[in-house]
Amino acid sequence: MFNKLxxxxxxxxILLAFYFVISLGAGKSKNLNSSAKIGRYLxxxxxxxxxxxxxxxxxxxxx
Numbered sequence: 001m002f003n004k005l006x007x008x009x010x011x012x013x014i015l016l017a018f019y020f021v022i023s024l025g026a027g028k029s030k031n032l033n034s035s036a037k038i039g040r041y042l043x044x045x046x047x048x049x050x051x052x053x054x055x056x057x058x059x060x061x062x063x
Contacts, residue, residue: 004063011056015049 002010022045026038 004060007063008057008060011053011060015053015056019045019049 023042026042
């Protein structure tokens with residue numbers, strides 16, 4: 001099995017990969033109205049990833 005440090009590295013790598021895939025999929029639009037919606041969407045994705053990272057860190061510390 002993995003030790004604690006390896007688990008933390010795997011969690012961080014998965015969250016970063018998730019963020020990059022979502023941000024690349026959203027793309028950058030030339031339409032200003034659509035661009036604002038994409039910005040809000042990516043902000044929500046950042047918040048979600050932050051919450052997942054905090055919960056994962058708490059679980060990691062309790063192991």
